[in-house]
Amino acid sequence: MTEVKHSGSQRSWEYYLGRITVIIVLVLLALITLFPFIWMFVTALKSSSEVFKWPIVLFPANPQWGNFVEAWNRQPFTRFLQNTIFITIGTTLLTLFTSSTAGFAFAKYEFRGKRILFILILLLLMLPPQVTLVPTYLMVRSLGLVNSYFGLMIPGITSVFGVFLIRQYLQSIPNELIDAARIDGSNDWGIYLQIILPLLKPALAVLAIFTFTGSWNSFLWPLIIADSSTMYTLQVGIAFFSGQTGTEYQLMMAVAVVSMLPVILMYLMFQRYFVASVALSGMNY
Amino acid sequence: MRSRFSSVSQKSFKPVTMVLVLALILSTVGMSFAQSGKGLEGELTFYWYEDRFAETMQSYIAQFEEANPGVTVNLEILPFGTYFERLPVQIASGNAPDVFFLVSGQVQNYARMDVLADLGACVTPEELEPYRSAQIDFSTYDGTLIALPFTTTVLTLLVNEDLFNAAGIEIPRTFEEAWTWEEFADVLRTLKANNNLVSAMYNGGRDFWWLPWFYGNGASLFNETLDEPAFNSPEALETFEYLKALTDEGLIAVPPTAGASAQEVQQLFVQGRQAVFSGGHWDLTGLVDAIGDSFVLNAAMFPVSSSNSLALGGDYLVVSRDTANPELACEFIKFLTSAEVTQDYSERYYYLPPRSDVTPEYTEHAAIMELVASQADALASSQLTLHRGLPFYSTVNSVFGAEYQLVMLGEKSPEEALEAIDAAIAQVLAEAE
Amino acid sequence: MSYRINRRIIPYLFLLPCFVALILFSFIPFLQGLYFALTSYPLLKSPEFIGFKNFERLTRDPLFLASLRNTLVYMITTVTLRVIIGLILAVLLNIRLRGRILFRTIFYLPVIAPLVTVSVVWRIIFDTYSGVLNAGLDLLGIAPVPWLTSTAWAMPAIVIMSVWKTFGWNIVVFLAGLQSIPGSLQEAALIDGASRWQAFRHVTLPLLRPTVLLAVVMSTISASQVFDQVYVMTGGGPGYSTMTLGQMVYTAGFQDYEMGYASAVSVVLLLITLIFTMIQFKGFGQEVEY
Structure with missing residues (x-):
């Protein structure tokens, strides 16, 4: 394992800042990665006229589960x-x-x-x-x-x-x-x-x-x-x-x-x- | 060309049988079955495309089967987008369906590759008389009849009537009223300015919509004997410059991506952000569904320059050369292309019939269809129709399409594009030797 | 005696099921493809031997030159991005973090999604007039980008989509590589006073070399064959801006019905992949032995 273990006493604010940055980066990237799937799902709930509507329909007011x-x-x-x-x-x-x-x-x-x-x-x-x-x-x-x-x-x-x-x-x-x-x-x-x-x-x-x-x-x-x-x-x-x-x-x-x-x-x-x-x-x- | 078909020897009719009685009963319902009583038997595989036609096609097949007991037709519906991947692979490996459809541009190509059956033995020259001659030329390869036209399609300039009214522009409904190119440019300008549009017009996605401008101005891809390129001409240059200027002015939208679906290219027109949509009458139902009641849809006569411009497209029915049942297969496509079936199909799906003895009564969009029909009569270019059917056309088309896009995007000058297109045509013609 | 003959046959018996399948359904079709490259083969007619004419024609075909250039551009950009993004994320995910399995799963999702369908989704996302991407840019005050309808943006759009589809695979490979490196080596470097970056640069990265090679080679092979996303999103256009060799094989074979010519293109494609792979093995090769 390449993780570097720190004992509690050594943890500095830099350590936490680093972690938070990493988590923010990961969350952002995860959202970008997931987005096309979310968009697939949202599109599946739209009516045919909403698919290319402008201004864009982010989530249909009346989801077409049917x-x-x-x-x-x-x-x-x-x-x-x-x-x-x-x-x-x-x-x-x-x-x-x-x-x-x-x-x-x-x-x-x-x-x-x-x-x-x-x-x-x-x-x-x-x-x-x-x-x-x-x-x-x-x-x-x-x-x-x-x-x-x-x-x-x-x-x-x-x-x-x-x-x-x-x-x-x-x-x-x-x-x-x-x-x-x-x-x-x-x-x-x-x-x-x-x-x-x-x-x-x-x-x-x-x-x-x-x-x-x-x-x-x-x-x-x-x-x-x-x-x-x-x-x-x-x-x-x-x-x-x-x-x-x-x-x-x-x-x-x-x-x-x-x-x-x-x-x-x-x-x-x-x-x-x-x-x-x-x-x-x-x-x- | 037609005189070369030998007349069919009349088959002796069997004595009156159940079959004839059945045919009589059915004909009183309004269906005529010319082929009844010939005692046809056997099984056919038949490829058609898209779900939405499945039920209708199945009903025609039921009629045919009922009139010909002992006949089974197995309909296989394929997705349109992948039809031309599956079909060639199956034919190449000797697994062809007995009867299948081809789009206009593919008929001659398939004939060249020697996979279509000669229909001359079962179709008489008289039976071909009602058809548009350009479409029969299309169905004939090397003097042999290899296809029967099932539908006719032609470019349709669909317009948003509300936006025209708002700009105070009359929509030309007849050939006499048709705009000249200059007038058309002004119309687009006024439409865009008055309605604050994204672009005034969508000009179609490929050759079927683009080439009419060139042919209408007297340009042609090939020379008269079809053995040399002829596109690099003042007429084609003028057309390119005209369309390019309209595109640069933001009046015509840049060409869409090749993968785009109807929804993607229609969206601006459907949303009222574009006033003119160069599309097709066969698309009316979907388009009207998408538009709803947000504006009134109409059609305008295609602008005219010096020559006839429009290509006739459509679906064609063909029989595989490998079929075990050539006679039955031919009778089946004769049935499908009969006046009754043609009429019914045209009415249901807003096609023009390829036969002059059929007058469809469209329940909706009758005015648009009337204009489309008169436009097909007045503006159809047999030259363009023929060129689009040349066996090596698809290669020429890919180059033309790409070069057209490059000119419209300003990546290439019209002169360079014309040279590239002619070079490609020369290359293709040399390969075809 | 019989025992010894038996022993010799045994490995071949184990190879048999795999090789029967490979020979019948890969190797023979491959040899046929090689032969087709030397023929004029209008798909529905039988092939006719014409020697190297197809290859001569390739040298004169502007479409081929454009496809070749685009394929190289695509390969180099996607492989670089896949590998770099994959490596960075693998390093981040190798940190003991809450929910890193979740992140790994999310990043891997595009890899298991059907390519044709997600290409359609991306086409909608990239739509110039009502695509969600341009809607987002609009919020930031950026004018609509003609993603798929301009020669400048079409290739970047396809690269973006392809990197999205594949970077998760690289993460997994790099994570595996990282986890096979003994942690003690890194720790030793840190104790010696190396900064974390130096430890990574001088200890971890050299040890990761074989993994990088695997990732680069496999990414290159898959990038060289790029087809579906091009076919669905742009069809090779606008103009020739996204025409790749894979798309050209398809166009020549299934639109123009010139299987002979299409086969010649794919032979070139195979050679390019081979050359790339060999260079990569050479470049990393000597240092991999340890």
């Missing part, structure tokens, strides 16, 4: 929510599995081609997504996965960042644990399940947050791969509020606010692991 109901019923959003939950959980679990096994291999085994393979996957991290869109679609289609839940999960079923994270995290864990288990007669799969996975919990929590958020918010891929509206996700549904002759901002924001709640909840649940595991993983180059 916007939430109207927006939700405009499209089968309950169905979209179910799809999104299913796809997101599926993607997250698959990513945790594929990234942790690969990260384990890179961290704890020596094998031919290790360096090349690792550089290769780092290179894939830099690919601009727009250009692989069409070839990826062709591939998914040739595998017969268009309009299937698995097809919707595909671009996210593994994470290069995840492999990197897990590898770094595991490198900080002593090999003795693994050797001991091997002496006890565990095979490699058993070691992965019984030793590695429990150890990886904080790192997996971080990866889960990243993957969950990414999958929950992904837009272009589900739009293109879902052939029929029964397979749409929340983000695709939100796009319907934006039309040729206008955007229904108040309804769009209403669904957007609702759609963000699960992600925030997910973050709050796992955030205690957040800093700790990035701390362990990010440092060993």
